[in-house]
Amino acid sequence: MLDFWFTLSPFLLGLYYLAIFIVVINILLENRNPLKTHSYLLLLLLLPVLGLIIYLFFGQHIRKRRIFSKNQLINSAFGQKYIDEYLTLENVTPIHKALVSEQFDKLIRFLSRDLSPLSQNNKVTLLKNGEEKFPALLEALNKAENHIHIEYYIFTDDEIGIQISEALMAKAKQGVQVRMIVDGVGSLALRKLYFENMKAAGVEIYEFMPVLFPSFTSKINYRNHRKVVIIDGITSFTGGINVDDRYVNNGKYPTYWRDTHIKLEGTAVKTLQFLFILNWQFVSKQPWRPTEKHFPKTEPSFGSSYVQVNASGPDWDLASIMDSFCLAINSARNSLKIATPYFIPNESIMNGITTSAKSGVSVEIMIPYTSDSWIVQAASMSFMKQLLRAGIKVYLYKKGFLHSKTLTVDNSISVVGSANMDHRSFDLNHEVNTYIYDPAIARQLNENFDADKADCILLNAQDWRERSIKQKLLESICRLLAPLL
Incomplete structure (x- = not known):
């Protein structure tokens, strides 16, 4: 039996290298977001066989185009x-x-312009x-x-x-x-x-x-x-x-x-x-x-x-959920309150949030203290340092699991929907958000947000810096895979 596998292994190894070569060429030719491309290439490198299986199951756009x-x-x-x-x-x-x-x-x-009339x-x-x-x-x-x-x-x-x-x-x-x-x-x-x-x-x-x-x-x-x-x-x-x-x-x-x-x-x-x-x-x-x-x-x-x-999904020409989030965030002049169970923003969302804070807008973000996914939680935590440096207040909800997906801007408009602030909601899932231009609704949502603060801890920059090296490393590794989560 061992002789059989020794004889067969060079052929299997050759087929594996050929498969990896074809997959890498396919990833490059699709001209995806560079972050997502890097993530899949890293996955293939760190998990030689498992990474290929994950890509074949979840990474191809061929299935999306066919469906x-x-x-x-x-x-x-x-x-x-x-x-x-x-x-x-x-x-x-x-x-x-x-x-x-x-x-x-x-x-x-x-x-x-995206079939979402006022x-x-x-x-x-x-x-x-x-x-x-x-x-x-x-x-x-x-x-x-x-x-x-x-x-x-x-x-x-x-x-x-x-x-x-x-x-x-x-x-x-x-x-x-x-x-x-x-x-x-x-x-x-x-x-x-x-x-x-x-x-x-x-x-x-x-x-x-x-x-x-x-x-x-x-x-x-x-x-x-x-x-x-x-x-x-x-x-x-x-x-x-x-x-x-x-x-x-x-x-x-x-x-x-x-x-x-x-x-x-x-x-x-x-x-x-x-x-x-x-x-x-x-x-x-x-x-x-x-x-x-x-x-x-x-x-x-x-x-x-x-x-x-506002709807979005793999059958939508525009990434309108993500783009509308960006436009709403960038329109803030005084205050911005965000509640989301999964916070894995792309570069555009992150830049919009931090730039708003640096320009004097009061930015507050509420996420769960404990998530239902440890890898998502770790990836989310990797963004906290950048948020805290920008002067953003981050609240960790401890009473239970925060599953709300809401955003308010300046006591003027509100967003309530199904979309999380992560790559999966932006790129892969069918989602729907409602934009409400009514100050009364915005004030009510803000009052709920402020009431929920009583069940949160406010993230402290000093305590955050003192986390263990092991925890920091785990968060950094999970962040590398963030575009795939």
């Missing part, structure tokens, strides 16, 4: 139909200088944690008359999941059209019986990119990370809260989950509806001709908030 090429055509064709038929007819809100500050003019124009006649209700979200969601579901569209990254068949599922099935039996999308990785725990029961009740349900090898799914690419519910084209829920008992904080789980969601009513729901239709066509492989019931007229009585709904 989403058709979706890009749908986006282009249906997107223009959406603008022409459903928004132009309602005279998409012009940028009123007196109502929406010129300070955010560039941000608004950027989003408007809309008025909106009412926004902030929902803190699952304790506020789920009762409001169940109440709205029970009032549905025409259709319910729902898509979640994580949907669990636990206590709260059963309540929502029963509400959906009851509505389907009443004749309400119920369409549901769950992510193939985030909702992997859903059993085949769950899908059979939902379909038997009349609920149309699809998995977004189901997976064949569950053991390799913890970081697989191109997930649908959105959390969206649309009811009758008028009411919607979106933000950071998935469907899982962990978010309810009822004592069932030891960890307290701090998160933020919104209930959105009015014209901006049309954009969320449009995004759902795109994903539905993708998962169902069927064309969909929307009707007026999907895009009903909205009345001025809904509310006075100006809103833009």
Whole structure:
């Protein structure tokens, strides 16, 4: 047997070197972000065989092009139909200088060019944690008359999941059209019986990119990370809260989950509806001709908030989530407050945050004291030195796990969504954020942020410098892999 392997090993080694050569050439020809290129090359160098396997599973863009090429055509064709038929007819809100500050003019124009029109006649209700979200969601579901569209990254068949599922099935039996999308990785725990029961009740349900090898799914690419519910084209829920008992904080789980969601009513729901239709066509492989019931007229009585709904994903031409974050950060004049569970910024985001602080803007960032991923936590901590040097206050949330994804600028605009401040949300996942131009909402979010400080420790520059060499080295190594996380 040993003689056999000795004879075979030169051929295997030659094949391995050939594979590495082809992979390296492929990485270079793709002209990716240099940081990501360096990370993959480093991975191939430090982990000779495992690095190649990781790249083949998670690093190739060929799969992305094959999966989403058709979706890009749908986006282009249906997107223009959406603008022409459903928004132009309602005279998409012009940028009123007196109502929406010129300070955010560039941000608004950027989003408007990416199928994210500025809309008025909106009412926004902030929902803190699952304790506020789920009762409001169940109440709205029970009032549905025409259709319910729902898509979640994580949907669990636990206590709260059963309540929502029963509400959906009851509505389907009443004749309400119920369409549901769950992510193939985030909702992997859903059993085949769950899908059979939902379909038997009349609920149309699809998995977004189901997976064949569950053991390799913890970081697989191109997930649908959105959390969206649309009811009758008028009411919607979106933000950071998935469907899982962990978010309810009822004592069932030891960890307290701090998160933020919104209930959105009015014209901006049309954009969320449009995004759902795109994903539905993708998962169902069927064309969909929307009707007026999907895009009903909205009345001025809904509310006075100006809103833009910003989406991004591997099927989007622009990295609009990241770019809009940059524009919002750079528009700050007085204050900037950021809450995110995963802080692994790229160079543009990091430069925007630190430059704002150095120019006199009060910048505060809140992240978890303990993350649910040690490697992500270590990579995040590697950025703290640069933040502290710029005069930024960093708060580490200790009460539980901070899962909120929010940003406020100058008590003027707010961002609530599904996107983390990391490379995965910027480049790989399907995400959706809501930009709210309403000082009242910004003040409320800032009050919540300030209240959460009581459950945080403020990072001290001196204590940070005194960390062990072992810890510093671990953080530096994880930072090298940050573009892949």
